[in-house]
Amino acid sequence: DGAALRRLTNTVAGAAGPAEAAPIIDGAPRTGRARPVVTPIDASVIGSVIEADSATASLAMEAATRGFPGWMRTCAAERAGCLERAAEAFRREKGRLLHLLQVEAGKTLDDALAEWREAIDFLRYYAAQGRHLFAEPQSLPGPAGEVNSLRLVGRGVFVAVSPWNFPLAIFTGQVAAALMAGNAVVAKPAPQTPLVADLAVRLLHGAGIPSGALHLVPGGPEIGAALIGHPALSGVVFTGSTATAQRINRALAARDGAILPLIAETGGINAMIVDATALPEQVADDVVTSAFRSAGQRCSALRLLVVQEDVADRMIAAVAGAARELAIGDPRDLATDLGLVIDAEAKKRLDAHIAAMKATARTHFAGVAPGGLYVAPHIFEIGAVADLRQEMFGPILHVVRYPANSLTRVIEEIRAGGYGLTLGIHSRIEEAAERIAEALPHGNVYVNRNMIGAVVGSQPFGGTGLSGTGPKAGGPHYLFRFTTERTLTVNTAAAGGSVGLITLD
């Protein structure tokens, strides 16, 4: 039961001592002034972090530059083997990882478990993909007397910048992909969640990832800027806000020298369109899961419910009824559906939005939250799709009604917003769902189900436009963007028929 599992995770975590995080460069944790890490649950201290300064960020980039050539030449099977062993280590350390996800990120047990599994899935998936992709150079046709081959190779030093809302799964997914593709990695976790990232890096090193190939640099945006401005940079993988991705993009564009790739997965004002043929009970269930699970702190979460006016009152009542049943409270209690938000800043932003909505929109549901960093679920009706122009990263659902004959206009309004991450469609008319999906640029479209929790390998995840660059995480094309291609053409006649490559060490 919940209490037993909580005791177990606490015991395992306690046995390991207090959690600490520090920059890890060439396998060695750096010393320095530590600041306490507090849990969003009750603001008690759960560990400490030594954050990097810009000199440390440079050291990490230089160490990664030295680590890159050896790792790039390590064969694909060995690189994949490291990730697979790391997956096993993550399995063994379930107790500590779940504990940290709960106390550091305030996750419910369901969310922590799902995230822990997703991290393991990423490790195994990219290992399996990479084993196959990087195994052998691909031979290509050519004229007689000539041998052509194409080979995928790592680009160099990748900087991985990850968010607090999936501090294990996205952190691990970015790092695993960049490593599998043969890059050295400098990883910067979100400032709110350094502890679980530190443990993940130790497990990866323990599984055989060379200390020169993976470095950890905890810190805030200024450290991210130092890493991205460093001359040794070869590429960036980023998940977080659209505004930050745009800043990274500008910083990359302003550099002199090589033109570098940015792989970004950002936000969305994700809509679900519900027509008059949809089943109200199913809609209620899927809307509540999509809008309120994880306290709405997923980039995939539903923000805007767009419902045909003929059934709007019924649908909204069903959704509000289901929302009323949600238990808000301590994320460590098994009965809890909805935990808290990540920090005081997030709460302030959400509270201000709720206050503004209460003054200008129609309130269909306002939940009650305990004190602290809890934000109750809310449902507001707004006049038009265009009235919501900002992603609100919390348990707040906005509703818009549309007359049956204005669906085309509603679709156009959603498109005009510029985001393209997740899209939900509830309709029992098959062609309707197809027509809507075709008219919009969204990367992940969910029909007659909830719209969160993309599964690695089954639902490759990522958006377009303001929502990201692609390729999709957990999909078959993700690893390509982390690589560059080398075409080798050898005139075999001149070499006397034997082709070999000299390896430089």
Ligand code: UN1
């Ligand atoms: C994010 O919230 O930053 O499908 C992205 C999902 C998750 C979303 C991850 N893969 O809900």
